[in-house]
Amino acid sequence: xxxxxxxxxxxxxxxxxxxxxxxxxxxxxxxxxxxxxxxxxxxxxxxxxxxxxxxxxxxxxxxxxxxxxxxxxxxxxxxxxxxxxxxxxxxxxxxxxxxxxxxxxxxxxxxxxxxxxxxxxxxxxxxxxxxxxxxxxxxxxxxxxxxxxxxxxxxxxxxxxxxxxxxxxxxxxxxxxxxxxxxxxxxxxxxxxxxxxxxxxxxxxxxxxxxxxxxxxxxxxxxxxxxxxxxxxxxxxxxxxxxxxxxxxxxxxxxxxxxxxxxxxxxxxxxxxxxxxxxxxxxxxxxxxxxxxxxxxxxxxxxxxxxxxxxxxxxxxxxxxxxxxxxxxxxxxxxxxxxxxxxxxxxxxxxxxxxxxxxxxxxxxxxxxxxxxxxxxxxxxxxxxxxxxxxxxxxxxxxxxxxxxxxxxxxxxxxxxxxxxxxxxxxxxxxxxxxxxxxxxxxxxxxxxxxxxxxxxxxxxxxxxxxxxxxxxxxxxxxxxxxxxxxxxxxxxxxxxxxxxxxxxxxxxxxxxxxxxxxxxxxxxxxxxxxxxxxxxxxxxxxxxxxxxxxxxxxxxxxxxxxxxxxxxxxxxxxxxxxxxxxxxxxxxxxxxxxxxxxxxxxxxx
Ligand code: F6R
Numbered sequence: 089x090x091x092x093x094x095x096x097x098x099x100x101x102x103x104x105x106x107x108x109x110x111x112x113x114x115x116x117x118x119x120x121x122x123x124x125x126x127x128x129x130x131x132x133x134x135x136x137x138x139x140x141x142x143x144x145x146x147x148x149x150x151x152x153x154x155x156x157x158x159x160x161x162x163x164x165x166x167x168x169x170x171x172x173x174x175x176x177x178x179x180x181x182x183x184x185x186x187x188x189x190x191x192x193x194x195x196x197x198x199x200x201x202x203x204x205x206x207x208x209x210x211x212x213x214x215x216x217x218x219x220x221x222x223x224x225x226x227x228x229x230x231x232x233x234x235x236x237x238x239x240x241x242x243x244x245x246x247x248x249x250x251x252x253x254x255x256x257x258x259x260x261x262x263x264x265x266x267x268x269x270x271x272x273x274x275x276x277x278x279x280x281x282x283x284x285x286x287x288x289x290x291x292x293x294x295x296x297x298x299x300x301x302x303x304x305x306x307x308x309x310x311x312x313x314x315x316x317x318x319x320x321x322x323x324x325x326x327x328x329x330x331x332x333x334x335x336x337x338x339x340x341x342x343x344x345x346x347x348x349x350x351x352x353x354x355x356x357x358x359x360x361x362x363x364x365x366x367x368x369x370x371x372x373x374x375x376x377x378x379x380x381x382x383x384x385x386x387x388x389x390x391x392x393x394x395x396x397x398x399x400x401x402x403x404x405x406x407x408x409x410x411x412x413x414x415x416x417x418x419x420x421x422x423x424x425x426x427x428x429x430x431x432x433x434x435x436x437x438x439x440x441x442x443x444x445x446x447x448x449x450x451x452x453x454x455x456x457x458x459x460x461x462x463x464x465x466x467x468x469x470x471x472x473x474x475x476x477x478x479x480x481x482x483x484x485x486x487x488x489x490x491x492x493x494x495x496x497x498x499x500x501x502x503x504x505x506x507x508x509x510x511x512x513x514x515x516x517x518x519x520x521x522x523x524x525x526x527x528x529x530x531x532x533x534x535x536x537x538x539x540x541x542x543x544x545x546x547x548x549x550x551x552x553x554x555x556x557x558x559x560x561x562x563x564x565x566x567x568x569x570x571x572x573x574x575x576x577x578x579x580x581x582x583x584x585x586x587x588x589x590x591x592x593x594x595x596x597x598x599x600x601x602x603x604x605x606x607x608x609x610x611x612x613x614x615x616x617x618x619x620x621x622x623x624x625x626x627x628x629x630x631x632x633x634x635x636x637x638x639x640x641x642x643x644x645x646x647x648x649x650x651x652x653x654x655x656x657x658x659x660x661x662x663x664x665x666x667x668x669x670x671x672x673x674x675x676x677x678x679x680x681x682x683x684x685x686x687x688x689x690x691x692x693x694x
Pocket of ligand 1: 388389390435436439440488489490577691
């Protein structure tokens with residue numbers, strides 16, 4: 089979704105801003121723009137529909153040495169993608185970039201007079217409002233504060249003025265903003281990846297805070313203009329982690345790096361020699377864990393599916409536990425009841441998803457303990473939960489989530505182990521999970537090394553279909569849902585996931601030559617039932633691609649066999665096969681694999 093960068097210092101702002109915007113491209117966007125100001129207040133506003141590359145060609149024709157500027161990548165909410173709707177927006181002396189949504193922009197628009205609106209955006213209304221409050225005796229930060237007090241909605245904003253060319257004013261309500269502190273320069277960004285390579289010191293703005301940034305100083309205050317002391321934290325992401333490292337796409341890199349990212353998830357947390365697992369950051373005593381009777385897992389998209397899969401593991405590990413898994417965008421508006429002794433696991437790769445964050449706040453408000461299962465360090469969800477676990481999958485740049493899923497499931501399974509240990513549950517079940525978790529990275533590594541070429545070939549066969557059904561039973565049901573999501577996101581083939589047992593209850597009617605069916609079949613106690621499902625599809629002329637761990641005969645058009653020692657966690661390996669399938673189909677179709685159309689990486693609006 090939208091991205092913000094800002095710079096004040098002695099270097100050329102234009103190149104730092106466009107470089108920062110390029111780092112934010114992965115978030116998904118449809119237009120980009122920057123404004124830079126010279127010391128005497130001349131503004132150079134450049135905006136372009138499309139990619140940052142279009143913007144860069146404008147900056148090379150209009151190169152300026154200005155040391156102050158703000159920039160933005162826009163993901164359209166109000167008004168179509170166009171140069172006029174792209175940020176920064178201007179009103180009088182004021183230029184602004186904005187992430188989020190101003191809900192009362194129509195009312196505010198009626199109140200501001202004397203501004204001729206050029207765009208359809210809510211952001212231009214905010215620019216006009218600030219400008220209307222910015223008379224000659226008022227400082228920019230005071231005009232911004234007054235305007236934001238009248239605003240309903242969410243925002244991360246960066247504002248500059250041609251009248252006060254030594255400062256950037258930034259503020260946050262519901263949309264992340266980070267201030268990078270360098271030596272004699274300050275950068276602002278909505279995402280730490282834009283700061284990497286410039287500084288490792290950052291101030292994370294909280295909701296309701298505003299900062300006045302000059303090249304040498306950052307002054308924090310609240311919306312009542314009371315000063316707040318700033319906490320400078322370390323940014324831990326390195327440059328390597330946000331580069332393609334020789335892969336054609338970030339997506340392939342992220343699929344391939346799962347063995348190592350998973351090792352980071354498990355490191356120090358799964359200790360097979362001692363038959364135990366431990367998580368450091370839960371902030372819960374053994375006694376508190378022992379009393380947990382109910383777990384609610386909240387997430388969106390892939391994070392939700394990770395929760396669905398982890399729930400099977402948790403309920404197998406802890407008998408007296410009830411578990412529900414909820415889609416955040418629905419749960420936040422329901423009259424939900426959480427029993428006493430509940431714990432909420434809030435799952436999010438980005439840690440910024442608006443619906444998930446809203447659930448977290450509502451659950452906290454009701455006095456229920458919240459634990460984050462988050463990838464992005466320092467993100468809002470990670471900061472607001474009572475405790476939790478970083479999944480340590482490293483930056484996920486490709487819009488479609490892959491390595492985060494694997495690490496989320498592993499991290500939640502470790503949480504289940506910790507819960508089981510606290511409740512004194514027997515070693516046998518625990519040990520089976522501990523042993524499988526410990527070898528999972530090696531198993532995935534072996535499968536990736538041996539199966540990529542095969543999946544590339546298989547993808548040639550299935551890239552021509554218009555529709556796909558993904559079917560699985562038990563733990564393979566959430567994996568089927570995730571497989572369908574991955575395929576539709578990046579290949580644009582319409583794909584649905586179903587529990588194999590549901591086939592006869594409706595989806596079987598769909599089967600025809602426009603469809604192929606991915607059937608996930610595990611050689612366990614449900615093997616024969618899965619084969620019955622397969623026979624039903626075959627009998628209707630289906631085109632089945634079976635992904636299975638059995639070496640027995642499987643009557644399908646195509647069979648991809650994985651050779652694994654895993655049982656409980658084999659679904660995670662099968663999911664890796666699905667990731668490769670979706671990736672290769674998307675490449676064959678010539679799609680923008682890392683930035684699929686209409687999608688955004690971090691969904692910070694409802
Ligand atoms: C799927 C995907 C999305 C995200 C969802 C939640 O590939 O990327 O479905 O999983 O938007 O995002 P996070 O995990 O950042 O809360």
